[in-house]
Amino acid sequence: MAIDIQTSPEKASSDRTALIRAGLRRRHLNEQIFRGLGIAAIVIALGFVALLFVDVFRKGIPAFVQSNLHLSVTFDEAVIGSDPVPVRGDFVSDAEYTAANLKWQRDLAMLNWNKIVEASLRKAAPEGFEIDSKQIQTIPETNARHQIREMFVANPSLLGQTVDVDVLASANAANWIKGNIDRSLGDGQQQLSPPARQLIDTFVDNGTISNGFAWTIFTNVDSRAAPASAGLLGAFVGTLWMMLIVVLLAVPIGVAAAIYLEEFAPKSRITDLIEVNINNLAAVPSIVFGLLGAAVFINWFHLPISAPIVGGLVLTLMTLPTIIIATRGALMGVSPSLRQAALGMGASKTQMVFHHVLPTTFPSILTATILGVAHALGETAPLLLIGMKAFVASVPATPFDQAAALPVQIYLWQGNENRNFFEPRTAAAIMVLLAVMILLNGVAIYLRSRLEKRA
Amino acid sequence: MKTALFASVAVVALAAFGTPAAFAQSRDTIQIAGSSTVLPFASIVAEEFSAVFPEFKTPVVGSGGTGGGLKQFCEGTGDNTIDIANASRQIKEAELAACTAAGVTDVREIQFGFDGIVFASAASGADFALTPAQVYKAIAAKVYVDGALVDNPYKTWNEIDASLPNQPISLAIPASNHGTREVFQEKVVTAGFKASEHPEGLSDDEVKALETTFRQDVVIEISGDYTETLARLNSDKNTVGVFGLSFYEQNTDTLKVATVDGVVPSKESVAAGEYPVSRPLFFYVKGQHIGVIPGIEEYVQFFLSEGISGNGGTLEAAGLIPQPAEKTAEVLAAFEAGAQ
Structure with missing residues (x-):
């Protein structure tokens, strides 16, 4: 819109102000609409979570x-x-x-x-x-x-x-x-x-x-x-064994792989291929890992059916990519000046990585580990394929003993014939599983904030 | 670089090769899988067994359906194969052949009681008094009407027979991984086909095709447990579901049972042989594992004891229909005599 320059300066100025005001109003309106949409999105998302929680709690608390x-x-x-x-x-x-x-x-x-x-x-x-x-x-x-x-x-x-x-x-x-x-x-x-x-x-x-x-x-x-x-002790201990195996195997393997790929491996076609494959692996549906576990660990290595050792190994495979990707991300984020300073002081590359770079990435690795474990904790599909949906009426003393797992126990109770009694029990088991997950996520947030402050 | 590499190699080696070595000793827990109809009974026996025999570990009972259980059972012998397969039907020739091919040559059959198969609908819905012929007409893809083979024309139950409710036909039946499906096929569909209109002189193949081809729009195949069937009924009140008698008896508050040929299914009518849709229940024991996995023999003897599967025993309270004591004695004697 052209401004009429023939009119008086006062008029021109007030026209301009009106124009700017109109534009400003429009921009403010846009912002408000966007904010409103954002809040609506959050309300909807939280609403669904609240609905889930209310439903589970309403059913589960009587149990x-x-x-x-x-x-x-x-x-x-x-x-x-x-x-x-x-x-x-x-x-x-x-x-x-x-x-x-x-x-x-x-x-x-x-x-x-x-x-x-x-x-x-x-x-x-x-x-x-x-x-x-x-x-x-x-x-x-x-x-x-x-x-x-x-x-x-x-x-x-x-x-x-x-x-x-x-x-x-x-x-x-x-x-x-x-x-x-x-x-x-x-x-x-x-x-x-x-x-x-x-x-x-x-x-x-x-x-x-x-x-x-x-x-x-x-x-x-x-x-x-x-x-x-009927209680959850057996399933809880079974899950505990699996998570122990996941932490003991996935963290060292994942971190070692990430350090090698990020710090030592030459950038070549092969490392590119490996990188693409790790990203793909992270997106593989969990049930595929279950099939793999049944074929490799049970049929080939002759590990026992329904045992936490097999569940732990399968979940380790599932958690590995998460930890590798998170660790690589953290290593990438370490400032080059730190590396150059260490190398400049005559440290070897290994010393540089292990003494200076790796310690600063601990908070991220820890968070990735806990989130990976929390994810593995709720995983059910692969466990069904390695025979962990069996009815087990004992507490597994070792990872080689038959056991159930928390999410599988939910699945089993959901299928029990006595619907009137087991519907609340199932909801109660869900509450316990949710509580463990919230606890793990809470620990992850706490540790990250604490360690980051120190670093 | 070397440290990291060594560390990862060492851990991978431990994960892959260290663990099987640690599991060199034999399994000491009986491993059972199979029919979801037998599962509750086998689980109860497993728990009672460990109470009576403190020296053995509690047997582990998995599900997967009769077909799934027998498939696992016939994978071979050794620690990583199951010892006992629960079945709600008899083992098939083909399955037995698969067993033999995999080296499972000593398969011992244990029949331990009966179960009825019932048609049930939502408790709030209409009453059903079914006959096998009506069920066949409801689900078959093609039926004979006035001498001509036509696409199934029936949309509501009362179109088949005026005595049935005016309600759209919808039937949830167990999928083929369940032994219950076999019994449903044999005692309901095949019997229904025979009882309904069809021309003489059809070849076996033609009969088989007529008997086993169902309308996909009204038949819902359930591969999960009975709770999945129940969920279907809850979401669509017009659906009629196929259940085990023991499942129905535990959910009488939400389910209404249909009579078949005018007989109300109950423990008594099944035991007396009046209710037509019933079947014996089995489990199969891998003879080669007896003496290798501790407790198998004791488990079988305990399962067949009067206090467990007999009249007034623990399993009867859980919904099993006991078989005559003479039959049990016969089965036990055959088991103890060894491979036939």
Whole structure:
């Protein structure tokens, strides 16, 4: 737009000001629109995260409450019998004693401990309450009998005595108490019989059943025979072994590879090719690593199926490119003056790298490691292919023992038949996994800020 | 440069070769895989087994479907192959041949009970009283109508039979990796084809094609577990799903079961042989691993004991339909006699 130069200087000046104002308004408007879009993007992103968290927490928090049955259990001689406990002194050799002791334990395991559980439940029930044996057995979790038997094995002097024992209420009883199953449904759609439901309500009223924090989620291994006692310990330790292997292998290999490529390798076609391949490797879908792991580690190296060692190696392969790329980036960022100063003082190239360059990149390497581990922690697909989705009811003592892993445990619980009980349990397992990840990311941020300040 | 190179070479060597050497000793945990129908039962036995036999480690139970389990089972012998395959159908000739070819020559079959296969829909939906012929007409790609082979014309259930609800046809069936699919094919589809209209004198190939070609628009094949089928039903209330009886019994609050030939599926009706869609459950033991992997023999004996798979045993409470004690004794005797 041309400005009329014939008009008075005042007019020209005010025209110009108006023009500038209009332009300014437009630019401000643009900026505001952009800011608004930015905020909207953040709100949408956070909204989805919040939705996820709210959903998981809403479902998962009830699973951290467990229903306990407080029973007074009588170790009835009529059920247990009075087989003498083997004593070491009666046997010639250790082997004989062990054999006799195992036989004693096995004989005990074959007894009907449910009778003892049932008797203690009937004692707690109101006088004359009518419920048949099968129905009353649905109230305690099935591992109650093992719990009582193990008490006896540990302390055979309990024979004939009456002691207070806390056992878990069964998964279906817990569903009824917590309202996981619709209480208004008819008998045909309920899991528990009418007398069992009535007795549970009576127990809740008179304090025989009380709710407490579900430590069992953290202290027990997975269970199918006694779903109410299913916990994450085995999966957690399995994951821990894998992460240990990832850190022990991926960090040294990744950092060594990065240093060599960045500092020593001549720039040639071959190193270019290697670089492209490392970047490609970082983008390979994780399930491919699982297939590779099954083919190479299990079929070729004959490593055990479902073991954390294989999971750890597979996840190491997956984490390696992340660490190599991050370390190379960090090395690239070290100022040339530092290198020149070190070389100028007569340091060798190796000394220059290890004494001066590498230490300044520690914060970045550390962050990359923790983020890589956090990523590997949640990885599920490759583990399914190396047999880690098996049901394992023990804590792996070594990385060569069969184990589950946290994300796989979520997958397994998601598939359990008792939907009413395991839907909350699955959400609880997700909460634990998220907590571990947030913790790891938090540590990464903290360490980076601390180390960077020092550097 | 040398330090870094040596370090990386040493670590790679450790990772690749050090570890198998450390695993020179034999595996001491029984490894099981296979049918997802048998999985809950096998897992319960595994846990109880370790309680009764403290000297053995708890067996590890994987899934993957009957086909997947038997494939793993027949990969060969040795530490990195499984010891027991769970199966919801009998092993096929081809699978047995694959086993033999890989050196698995001693395969011992254990039948331990029965399971029913049920049709169930969302609890809020309509009631279904199905017959195999109706299911066949609902899912077959081509059917005979008035003597002519035509593309399946039925869109809703009541078009097949007026007694069925006016609801679009949608059926979620197990994919072919599941043993349940085999039983569904044999006891429902094949039986349904035989019972419905078709001309005489069709060749075997023609019959097979008619029986096994399904309409892709109404049939949903589920390769995952029953929970995946359940999720399908929850997302589309019109879908009817195929489940194991034990799964249905644990989810009666969300599922409604259909009768087949007028019989309500239950433990009693399956055990009495009244409910038509039932099948025996099996597991297969690798005879060559007995005595190598500790506890296999004890596991089998324990599994077949009265207190576990017998009447009133632990597995019955978990949904298994026990087989007669005589059958169990026979199976155990055959197992103990060794390779046939």
